[in-house]
Amino acid sequence: MADRLLFSKTGRAKYISHLDLMRTFQRAFARAKIPIKHTEGFNPHPFVSIALPLSVGYSSQCEILEFGLLEGTSYEEVPARLTAAMPEGIVVHQCYPAQRKLKELASLNYIMNFEYPEGRPQAAEPAMRELLGRESLVVQKKSNKSKKGYTEVDLISLIRGWNLECQSDTMTLDAVLSAQNPGLNPELIRAAFCQAYPQFAPDFVTFHRREVLDIEGKPFR
Amino acid sequence: MNRTLEHILPNVQKPARYTGGEYNAVVKDKQTVKTRFALCFPDTYEIGMSNLGCRILYGLMNERKDVWCERCFAPWGDMEEEMRREGLLLYGLESGDPISDFDIIGFSLGYEMAYSNVLNMLDLAEVPLRSADRPDLTPLVVAGGTCCYNPEPLAPFIDFFSLGEGEEVTLEYIDLYQQAKEEGWSKEEFLREVAKIPGIYVPSLYDVTYHEDGTVAAITPKDEAPATVTKRIVQDMNKSYFPVKTIIPSTEIVHDRVMLELFRGCIRGCRFCQAGYAYRPVRSRDPKLLAEYGKAACEDSGYQEMTLSSLSSTDYPCLMELCDDLLDYCAPRDIGLSLPSLRADTFSMNLMERLQRVRKGGLTFAPEAGTQRLRDAINKNLREEDLLQSCRTAFSGGWSGVKLYFMLGLPTETDEDVLGIADLARKVYFAWRECTPNKARGVRITVSTSWFVPKPHTAFQWDAQIPVEEYQRRVNLLRDALKRDKSITYNWHDPETSYLEAVFSRGDRRLADVLEWAWAHGAKMDSWSEYFDFQRWMDALSACGLDGDFYAHRVREKDEVFPWSVPSVGVSRDFLWRERELCYQSQTTPDCRTRCSGCGANKLLTGGGRCG
Numbered sequence: 001m002a003d004r005l006l007f008s009k010t011g012r013a014k015y016i017s018h019l020d021l022m023r024t025f026q027r028a029f030a031r032a033k034i035p036i037k038h039t040e041g042f043n044p045h046p047f048v049s050i051a052l053p054l055s056v057g058y059s060s061q062c063e064i065l066e067f068g069l070l071e072g073t074s075y076e077e078v079p080a081r082l083t084a085a086m087p088e089g090i091v092v093h094q095c096y097p098a099q100r101k102l103k104e105l106a107s108l109n110y111i112m113n114f115e116y117p118e119g120r121p122q123a124a125e126p127a128m129r130e131l132l133g134r135e136s137l138v139v140q141k142k143s144n145k146s147k148k149g150y151t152e153v154d155l156i157s158l159i160r161g162w163n164l165e166c167q168s169d170t171m172t173l174d175a176v177l178s179a180q181n182p183g184l185n186p187e188l189i190r191a192a193f194c195q196a197y198p199q200f201a202p203d204f205v206t207f208h209r210r211e212v213l214d215i216e217g218k219p220f221r
Numbered sequence: 222m223n224r225t226l227e228h229i230l231p232n233v234q235k236p237a238r239y240t241g242g243e244y245n246a247v248v249k250d251k252q253t254v255k256t257r258f259a260l261c262f263p264d265t266y267e268i269g270m271s272n273l274g275c276r277i278l279y280g281l282m283n284e285r286k287d288v289w290c291e292r293c294f295a296p297w298g299d300m301e302e303e304m305r306r307e308g309l310l311l312y313g314l315e316s317g318d319p320i321s322d323f324d325i326i327g328f329s330l331g332y333e334m335a336y337s338n339v340l341n342m343l344d345l346a347e348v349p350l351r352s353a354d355r356p357d358l359t360p361l362v363v364a365g366g367t368c369c370y371n372p373e374p375l376a377p378f379i380d381f382f383s384l385g386e387g388e389e390v391t392l393e394y395i396d397l398y399q400q401a402k403e404e405g406w407s408k409e410e411f412l413r414e415v416a417k418i419p420g421i422y423v424p425s426l427y428d429v430t431y432h433e434d435g436t437v438a439a440i441t442p443k444d445e446a447p448a449t450v451t452k453r454i455v456q457d458m459n460k461s462y463f464p465v466k467t468i469i470p471s472t473e474i475v476h477d478r479v480m481l482e483l484f485r486g487c488i489r490g491c492r493f494c495q496a497g498y499a500y501r502p503v504r505s506r507d508p509k510l511l512a513e514y515g516k517a518a519c520e521d522s523g524y525q526e527m528t529l530s531s532l533s534s535t536d537y538p539c540l541m542e543l544c545d546d547l548l549d550y551c552a553p554r555d556i557g558l559s560l561p562s563l564r565a566d567t568f569s570m571n572l573m574e575r576l577q578r579v580r581k582g583g584l585t586f587a588p589e590a591g592t593q594r595l596r597d598a599i600n601k602n603l604r605e606e607d608l609l610q611s612c613r614t615a616f617s618g619g620w621s622g623v624k625l626y627f628m629l630g631l632p633t634e635t636d637e638d639v640l641g642i643a644d645l646a647r648k649v650y651f652a653w654r655e656c657t658p659n660k661a662r663g664v665r666i667t668v669s670t671s672w673f674v675p676k677p678h679t680a681f682q683w684d685a686q687i688p689v690e691e692y693q694r695r696v697n698l699l700r701d702a703l704k705r706d707k708s709i710t711y712n713w714h715d716p717e718t719s720y721l722e723a724v725f726s727r728g729d730r731r732l733a734d735v736l737e738w739a740w741a742h743g744a745k746m747d748s749w750s751e752y753f754d755f756q757r758w759m760d761a762l763s764a765c766g767l768d769g770d771f772y773a774h775r776v777r778e779k780d781e782v783f784p785w786s787v788p789s790v791g792v793s794r795d796f797l798w799r800e801r802e803l804c805y806q807s808q809t810t811p812d813c814r815t816r817c818s819g820c821g822a823n824k825l826l827t828g829g830g831r832c833g
Contacts, residue, residue, distance in 0.1 A: 012241060013242065013471070015236040015239075015240050016471045016472065017235075017237065017472065020472045020473060021471075026523070027244075027522065027523030027524065028244075029523070030519075030523030031244070031520070031523040038555065045525065045555070057236065085523070086244065087242055087243050087244045087246075087469075088241075088242035089242060204228050
């Protein structure tokens with residue numbers, strides 16, 4: 001099986017798109033002089049693949065990248081050397097041989113921070129609890145495959161668990177969401193909340209991926 | 222990161238353009254630097270980051286401990302809208318601080334159609350547009366780049382222009398600025414002093430008067446400003462700064478690869494080519510040094526592609542030696558090596574064969590004119606047989622596409638010359654039929670024509686751009702001639718931007734009002750079809766009582782005082798006039814290595830004055 005990196009993507013690096021991030025890694029491996037496997041064919045290039053692409057603008061401390069380490073570099077030295085070759089905001093934490101398949105990656109823990117710089121309306125909290133407590137919550141999701149241009153998703157069935165905490169000017173939703181087949185983008189929760197309770201729409205929402213989990217809820221590596 | 226910026230970014234396309242933080246971006250402590258410089262490129266991040274000159278200046282300035290140079294680009298419309306709504310001022314990418322707080326705001330001017338962005342960027346920074354409305358020393362608004370050889374349309378907006386290569390003069394004027402700031406000089410005092418630095422043109426130190434017919438009567442220097450400001454050059458390319466360690470964007474840009482600058486200047490002397498005259502004299506870098514730079518730049522950047530850059534790579538004396546050296550390094554590492562600006566001769570084709578081991582896409586040649594007579598007249602010393610031989614070699618080697626670039630409206634062009642383009646394209650087609658190993662695959666021959674824009678400081682600076690109706694007629698003539706050739710595609714350049722280029726490239730100070738009017742009525746990003754509005758510019762001209770045709774379509778008298786009479790590229794006006802006369806006799810001038818034609822640019826070289 002392939003090798004893996006665990007890395008975080010925060011700060012200014014949040015805005016690097018998925019494709020650009022792959023290119024950035026390909027170049028960073030070269031800069032760090034860490035030889036990795038190349039694809040075969042007419043136009044060979046360094047092979048890298050990122051599991052579960054992160055939306056532009058989201059931060060994460062648990063991204064996984066697959067690649068093939070060639071002889072000559074030990075797993076231990078990769079994180080520091082690669083981080084030194086990275087743009088601001090990308091930090092490589094671990095490098096290790098993959099032990100399990102990516103399809104065992106079941107869910108993602110997101111922290112969503114709803115910002116109310118003018119002060120949080122008291123009733124925003126019960127409103128969110130009401131929304132997430134529903135039996136089902138069907139929303140429309142853009143889809144290029146569907147003829148209608150959208151598909152319908154029941155958010156509740158894809159939320160594995162959640163916890164809500166409030167401060168004077170923020171409301172923090174800590175939620176575990178289905179990761180794949182299908183996965184749930186936390187943006188849909190924000191959109192559903194703002195649609196159901198437009199009067200409590202926050203000024204801004206930040207999204208942070210905190211952990212990738214397996215089916216038992218343990219960190220996936 | 223700035224909170225407002227963070228809230229804006231999710232709403233805009235390609236936000237990575239606006240964040241900074243790339244690998245090798247230079248971040249300094251602003252408390253420890255004396256001078257903050259905003260290096261502004263009046264186009265998008267993707268275009269500006271591809272500019273080698275800006276990378277050189279960025280590296281050079283940041284090597285100095287007391288200077289912090291940051292980058293600033295023109296935001297796309299969606300970003301501009303958000304910035305204006307949220308009151309976010311134009312900022313330096315490295316610090317996120319508004320550039321209005323910087324000491325010097327410096328623009329790179331490479332294209333006339335970017336002028337509206339200069340004004341828009343100043344406005345986004347809340348810096349007053351006109352130099353006269355900025356009484357303080359700080360921030361200074363300066364500009365450099367090829368357009369500065371006739372910067373008159375921007376004269377009222379820019380405090381001073383830096384002519385020629387910026388490696389030395391930039392540091393010199395920063396030194397003077399630091400002295401001025403420490404000693405508390407007024408802006409006027411500083412401008413008078415900076416005008417004494419060779420290569421610095423302070424437009425406010427010149428009074429321009431006009432004849433009744435609109436031509437310039439006189440340009441009178443004030444306060445001891447020099448009558449001629451000659452561009453600066455780097456004397457020794459082997460000692461000049463090369464940006465080995467340079468910013469690697471985290472998002473894709475136009476030229477996303479290592480750029481290796483072989484030499485400056487060009488030996489060819491094409492009479493229409495401003496770059497060919499403006500970058501004289503020819504100065505080469507040592508091939509060993511270049512190979513070292515190239516390897517080091519690949520190692521530092523992680524780029525998988527390298528390109529050799531110059532005005533005419535084939536004319537680099539040690540090209541084979543350099544390519545062999547580089548290939549030894551690149552080939553085992555899967556690093557692609559590309560060579561643009563090749564001449565269509567056999568030597569170049571053999572080289573291409575060696576470089577492009579894998580992908581065989583299209584080839585591009587620029588014969589510029591369809592007949593030998595006209596190619597001689599413009600001194601494009603390319604023989605038809607050389608071009609066809611190159612095509613034969615390429616087609617035999619498996620290439621299946623050729624792009625041919627021409628200009629319509631060159632001085633002395635006749636219908637015969639226009640139809641010659643069609644003949645030449647057909648000969649290229651027959652060369653393909655003759656040589657291709659695979660007829661079934663077909664061939665794509667693309668003919669593109671643009672509308673010739675006479676540029677200042679060229680042999681054609683006196684000439685008229687042909688009227689738009691005439692350009693259109695010649696386009697139609699060629700289109701009809703190529704109608705039946707299914708393998709030949711004909712594209713022609715839309716005339717509207719070429720007209721405005723012709724107006725502004727040889728324009729005078731009165732066009733500043735036109736620029737400001739157009740900007741105030743929404744002009745920006747004029748090199749992008751999404752934003753360009755020709756009618757707005759025509760309205761601007763008429764609102765200011767000026768006639769664009771006066772600038773574009775008028776033949777100048779031999780002794781006319783040009784608006785660009787103060788800036789000098791080191792090439793004498795007499796030489797350019799001689800070249801023009803030779804054009805009208807369809808006489809060629811040999812290249813600079815065959816025989817020196819005495820253009821005068823060798824006088825820019827200290828110690829001996831030999832071009833090379």
